[in-house]
Amino acid sequence: MHVTVVSPERAVFDGAADAVVAPAYDGQVGVLPRHAPFLTLLGMGVLQVRQGSTSSRFQVSGGFLQVVGGGDAVRIVADRVEVS
Amino acid sequence: MAKPRELRRRIKSVQSTRKITKTMELVATSKLKRAQDRVVAARPYAAAMAGVIGDLYAPELAERFPLLRQPGGAGGAGGVRHVALVVITSNRGLAGAFNANLIREGRRRIEQLESEGATVDLHLIGKKGITYFKFAKRPIASQRVDIGDKPTAAHAADVVNPLMAQFEAGAVDAVEVVFPQFKSAVSTPPTTLRILPIAPPRAAEGGRGRQRAVNYILKPSAEAILEQLLPLYVRNQLYRALVETVAAFYGSQRTAMKSATDNAGEMLDILQRTYNRARQTQITQELAEIVGGAEALKG
Numbered sequence: 001m002h003v004t005v006v007s008p009e010r011a012v013f014d015g016a017a018d019a020v021v022a023p024a025y026d027g028q029v030g031v032l033p034r035h036a037p038f039l040t041l042l043g044m045g046v047l048q049v050r051q052g053s054t055s056s057r058f059q060v061s062g063g064f065l066q067v068v069g070g071g072d073a074v075r076i077v078a079d080r081v082e083v084s
Numbered sequence: 085m086a087k088p089r090e091l092r093r094r095i096k097s098v099q100s101t102r103k104i105t106k107t108m109e110l111v112a113t114s115k116l117k118r119a120q121d122r123v124v125a126a127r128p129y130a131a132a133m134a135g136v137i138g139d140l141y142a143p144e145l146a147e148r149f150p151l152l153r154q155p156g157g158a159g160g161a162g163g164v165r166h167v168a169l170v171v172i173t174s175n176r177g178l179a180g181a182f183n184a185n186l187i188r189e190g191r192r193r194i195e196q197l198e199s200e201g202a203t204v205d206l207h208l209i210g211k212k213g214i215t216y217f218k219f220a221k222r223p224i225a226s227q228r229v230d231i232g233d234k235p236t237a238a239h240a241a242d243v244v245n246p247l248m249a250q251f252e253a254g255a256v257d258a259v260e261v262v263f264p265q266f267k268s269a270v271s272t273p274p275t276t277l278r279i280l281p282i283a284p285p286r287a288a289e290g291g292r293g294r295q296r297a298v299n300y301i302l303k304p305s306a307e308a309i310l311e312q313l314l315p316l317y318v319r320n321q322l323y324r325a326l327v328e329t330v331a332a333f334y335g336s337q338r339t340a341m342k343s344a345t346d347n348a349g350e351m352l353d354i355l356q357r358t359y360n361r362a363r364q365t366q367i368t369q370e371l372a373e374i375v376g377g378a379e380a381l382k383g
Contacts, residue, residue: 004128006128006129006132007129007237008126008129008237008240008319008320008323009122009125009126009129009236009237010122010125010126011125011128011129024303025303025304026303026304036301037299037300037301038300038301038303039136039140039300039301039302039303039309040302040303040304040309041303041304041308041309041312041313062312062316063313063316064136064309064312064313066132066136066300075132077129077132077133077136079237079316080237
């Protein structure tokens with residue numbers, strides 16, 4: 001599935017991934033391919049985007065996570081994003 | 085005709101001016117490039133934000149959110165009594181009519197609002213606007229000059245949060261921003277944008293065919309999500325205005341410096357020609373004097 005991570009200033013990540021673990025407002029949320037359309041608020045914490053054995057980690061806070069396009073695309077739109 | 089020596093001095097001075105404007109043109113070009121990249125980089129966030137808010141927005145929700153509340157009831161134009169106007173200018177000049185245009189747009193908007201009977205609070209960003217409105221002896225509600233070439237979302241939050249609080253408390257009925265819209269490097273028309281109350285972004289998407297096209301699982305409820313996202317949306321609009329201002333500034337500066345360089349070049353051509361003629365005249369005259377003198381000696 002296709003994952004994009006954007007902050008107000010720029011697109012931080014744009015690429016394919018197998019899984020996303022995001023800090024939602026009420027706890028961790030895992031998103032795998034073919035997830036149902038979904039929209040949730042983000043809290044503060046570490047966002048992980050896994051592709052095979054590599055994983056990218058971002059410190060995010062605020063904003064939202066959205067699953068679109070029949071579960072093939074995940075958009076993480078965060079108020080603050082730091083690559084960690 | 086001017087003396088050759090004076091002409092030579094003027095040529096030197098115009099040459100060095102041209103060197104300076106040429107350099108400034110090159111610097112502005114490279115900074116424009118970077119500022120432009122920043123404008124483009126800010127787009128995905130804005131688009132995603134507008135998309136989601138457009139999806140979640142429903143007229144019946146509007147009454148519950150202060151940020152969406154239209155002044156004086158439904159879309160009334162006369163209900164605005166107190167407006168906060170943010171005028172963005174640059175800290176530096178040498179960009180042609182860039183700041184003058186922004187200030188003119190700001191003044192036009194102030195006059196228009198005041199003729200409709202509204203009070204206007206003036207919030208200024210950028211040294212040029214502050215200098216002007218101080219000179220015009222207009223009371224300024226707030227001012228800042230610390231936002232440079234790289235505005236951040238935090239800068240935008242600094243400016244917008246107090247205004248949002250005032251709006252929510254009912255102290256102001258609308259918040260508007262005057263900034264140069266960055267259409268391209270050569271087209272940056274000053275624009276007034278109303279950021280509060282929020283105009284639901286649906287209209288921009290065109291058509292009603294996509295009303296909640298996807299049935300999202302929403303966590304928490306639509307209201308709770310909107311409540312969190314609306315302030316972010318407002319902040320982002322100001323952030324974009326700031327970023328576009330920087331890009332537009334360097335665009336204008338490049339254009340201004342390019343025409344200054346061209347003009348200096350033309351001036352040099354004319355001066356050089358005048359100098360050559362003056363020099364020739366002088367030589368001819370000296371020769372004539374020498375020949376004259378020799379003739380006289382011969383007797």
